[in-house]
Amino acid sequence: MIRPGKMIKQVLGSLFKKPATTEYPFHKKTLDVPARFRGKLKFYPEKCIGCNQCVRDCPSNAIKIRKVADKVFEADIDLGKCIYCAQCVDSCPKRALEATCEFELASIDREKLKVTFRDNTKIAPTK
Amino acid sequence: MKALFNIFIFPGFLFLFVFGLSAQFFDRRIYARLQNRQGPPWFQPLADFIKLVSKEEIIPEEANPNMFKAMPVIALTAVVTSILYIPMWSPKALSYFNGDLVVVLYLLTIPTLTFFLGGWYSTSLYSKIGAVRALTQLFAYEVPLLMSILAPALLANTWSLTGMATFYSAHPGYWLFNMLGFAIAIVTLLGKLEKVPFDIPEAETEIVAGMFTEYSGRFMALFKLSIDMETIVAASLLAAVYLPFWIGNGPAIGFIVYLLKVLFIIALLSLSRTVFARLRIDQMVSFCWKFLAPLAFAQILFNLAVKGFIIK
Amino acid sequence: MHKVVIPIGPQHPALKEPESFSVTLSGERILAFSARLGYNHRGIEKACEERTYLQDVYLTERICGICSHTHSTAFVQAVEEIAGLVIPERASYIRTIIGELERIHSHLLWLGVAGHEVGFDTLLMYTWRDREIVMDILAQVTGNRVNYGCNTIGGVRRDIDPSQTKDILKAIDTLEERTKYYIDIATKETTLIERLSGVGKLSKIDAVTLGAVGPTGRASAVDRDVRRDDPYAAYDKLKFKVVTDDHCDVYGRALVRVGELMESYKMLRQALKEMPEGPLTVKAPRKIPAGEATSRYEAPRGECFHYVKSNGTDKPERVKVRAPTLANVQTVAKMLEDGQLADLPIVIAAIDPCFSCTDRITLIKRSGSRGPAKRMSWEDLHTYSIDWYRKKGLDFTGLNEKLKKWI
Known part of the structure; x- marks a missing residue:
């Protein structure tokens, strides 16, 4: 049967329910980020072997690996890119x-x- | 001195300003909660108002600057004036004479006319289409609204709002006869205040902001404010005409009852703008003439019959 | 009556992306309608030629924010065909599952947008609230709400583990119940039906002539669906029905979309149950042998088409994309014939347009100059834009420094 105001029951029910939205920047407790989430990158300098695979595959040229000493590498990541x-x-x-x-x-x-991610323990102190 | 106080502070401008903004908050909050949202904080209407007032106002080169500037002020004035004739917490309004019902209804038409003129004289295409739509809509809802308010007046045998309030407080229970008219008045009020399903003149997905497209800064703020105040005045009018009970118990209780009645009517308006889609202008006009006008006429006939058989 | 021409766009509240339409009106009646595309040209096809195949997967994914899986799958399928790769069966099932989840989120989004265009914001709020369920599932499975990054050449990057399967099934149950409610609303709410039915008529013959695809065509009784007619991924193993409707109007398009939602839930249940165990990827070579291939994919908006030509290096020679909106946008003019201004937003929205996916070219009309075509380098274009704004009295040089001072 066609009738106007079909949603009225649902909307009135919502009056007594908790709102689905949150006041985001003030209340962050309700946010649960899934474990597979791809957020800010983290670089472990001690594991890097300087093969530059990541640099070659990056679609936006956001990562650069620099060799600072023998077998010591550091990464510059542009989070804007x-x-x-x-x-x-x-x-x-x-x-x-x-x-x-x-x-x-x-x-x-x-x-x-x-x-810039660098391994501070391995870098020889410079002047 | 007393007249100035009445016009500018209570129940005139300042009272309407505070109550209008609070009612806007109430409406937006209820609307949000009906949609399962959080809704704005309590100071949002005031913050919006201050933001608009502090912004630069731009007048289109081709617009008529005098008309463009005058219209928001006229809208505001008309609305503030009309509250003086509406009884709020006692059967007596601040000022009354036989025929003030008609004056209030016409004062309430003025804002719509200023919307039309403001939109027309800003010469933008969207504004012009919105302005024409506003006027078309005015002709559709005004007749059922007038007729549905006429019915209680016929029953009370007076053309004065104060007289009607006196009549209904002397005959408790008689207001129940007017409930059909109340429903019609609520629906037409949605058209008057340009709310969904009758927000056709400012349908944002079609014509940007309708007749307000070119307005900005202070003028926009005044228009928005006059709409908020119009909501209060129209709701007070409906409360005085259709819900004339519990008045005359002293100003304190009377005032609280008045506030509750107005908020109840605003809640009804929010509910109806939640559950409907916007109609097209042709659908709106035919709905008003095909359904609302005959129903309002039926209410008048019913009230005449009541008057003939029960009262006399 | 007096004729007026009003511009809808490039910036207009009815449009979610810049695109320019011009409408000739007589009162409220539409006399003529014309569209001009090209405001969102991003040069993605050219950019694809300058990146490796693996990088292109992420680039094509960003052609569209809503059907991102569509474009990356279509591209990857074409590359796999050239390279002769056969992806593991589990990978094809996962692609199907992500694709159907994407369809669910896209159709729920459309339902909300349609509600908003006819001034029914409550429908928008409720459908988008429920859409969050499927967005959360997508984030949980792939790691992001949009631009899932799930595809790679030769398979998929992310597996669906048993606990996620359980979550997806639970979410589908909730969504199915909600979708039934929305079907109830769409077929019973008077004001909504008044605004949708009889609006934007497109007869079957017109739909075929103008090449309407996807729900736009299916609502005009054009029984076409790539998932059934030219199955890809795991669609040949799934049982589903192609939803068609013969209302031929916006109401029919809404019915087709909610009908497809119900089919998607069924397909997801079957796919999750029958998904075989196995590896996720096969090893893909960095250099793809010379060849060319086309690939078709049934996006939520209709048939999406990719063409890839390779020349034996690690970068493609040519990539061509035809988004479904390009096929559908021509039908809008037909639908709006003798229409009303008030119906324009919903008629445009009813094809579920995605203009920035569509734009493959920008034409700059300059009156009077008919000289030879000029090529501009990136630097030239940059200086040209600065000069153009300077001539209008806007100088943006040193804006960053100025901003910094304020902050």
Whole structure:
């Protein structure tokens, strides 16, 4: 049967239900990020062998591996360029890269989005 | 001095300003909760108002600047004036004479006319289409609204709102005869206040913001404010005409009862804008003339019969 | 009556993406309608030629935000065909499952948008709330709500483990119940039916002539579905019915979409039950041998078509994409014949347009100049745009520094 106001029962029911939305930046407890989430990248310098597989496969040229000393590498990741596909994580033969669950990465300064991961223990102190 | 106080502070501008913004919050919050959303915080209407007032106002080059600027002020004035004739917490309004019912109804038509003129004189295509739609809609809902308000007045045998309130408080229970008219008035009010399903003149997905497309800054704020105030005035009018009970128990209780009645009517409006889709203008016009007008006429006939058989 | 021409777009509340339509009106009646595409040209086909096949998977995924799995699967299928790869059966099932989950989220999104276009925001709020269920499932399975990154050449990257299977089945049960409710609303709410039925008529013969695809065509009784006619992934093993309707209007299109939702739930249940164990990928070579292939995929909006030509290197020679909206957008003019202005948003929305996926070319009309075509490099284009704005009195140089000072 056709009748106007078909949703009235449902909407009135909602009056007594908890809202489906949350006040996001103030209440974050309701957010659960799935374990497979592809967020900010993490680099483990001690595992890297400098094969540059990640650099070659990155669709957006967001990652650069620099050789600082013999068998010591550091990674520059531009989070502004990164598309969070985590292909580098799959490409890496030594699991030196990892996608974390961190996702609140917005910044008003592009420079702050450029992150460098280095192994501070292995770098010889320079002047 | 007392007249100035009445116009600018209570129950005039300042009271309507505060109550209008709170009612807007109430409406938006209920609308949100009916849609299972959180809704805005309590200060949102005020924040919106302050934001609009502090923004730059742009007047289109081809618009008529005088008309463009005058219309929001006229809309606001008309609305503030009309509250003075509506009885709120006692059967007596602040000012009354025989025939003030007609005056209030016409004062309430003025905002729609200013929307039309403001939209027309801003010369934007969207505004013009919106303005024409507003006027078309006015002709469709105004007759059923007038007729449905006429019916209780016929029963009370007076043209004054104060007189009607006095009559209905003297004859408790008689307001129940007017419930059909109340339903019609609620539906037509949706058209008057341009809310879904009758928000055709400002249908955003079709004509951007209708007649308000070119308005910005202070003028937009005044228009928005006058719509909020119109909501209050129209709801007060309906409360005075159709729900004339529990008045005359002193100003304190009377005032609370008045607020509850107005909020109840606003809640009804929010509910109806939740559950319907927007109609097309041709559907709206034919709905008003085919269904609402005959029903309102039936209410008048019914009230005449009641008057003939029961009262006398 | 006086004729007016009003612009709908490039920026307009009815359009979710910039695209320009111009409508000639007489009062509220539409006399003529014309569309101009090209506001979202991103040069994706050219960009594909400059990246490796693996990088292109992620690039094609970003052609569309809503049917991202569609484009990456269509591309990957074409590449696999050239390379002669046969993907493991489990991978083809996972592709199907993600594809159907994507269809569910896209159709629920459409239902909400359709509600919004006719001023029924409550429907929008409720469908989008329920859409979150499927978005959460997609995030849980693939790692992201959109741009799932699930495909790779030679298979899929993410497995569906038993606990996720359970979650998906649970979510499907909830969604099925909700979809039944929306079918109830769509077929019974008077104001909604008033706005949908009889609006945007497209007869079967017109649908065939204009090449309507997907739900737009199926609502005009054109019984065509790539999933059945040219099965890919695991669709040949699934039992499903192609939903068609003969209302030929927006109401019919809504019915087809909600009907497809119900079919998707059935297909997901069957796919999850019959999914075989096995590896997820086969080894894909970096360099694809020379050859060419086409690939078809039934996107939520209709048939999506990809063409890939390879030349033996690790980068494709040519990639061509035809998004379903390109096939459907021509039908809008037909649907709007003798229509009303108020019906324009819902008629455009009823083809479920996705304009930025559609735009493959931009034409810049310059009156008077008919000289030879000019090629502009990226730097030239950059300086040209700066000059263009400067001529209009807008100078953006040093904007970043200025902004920094304020912040």
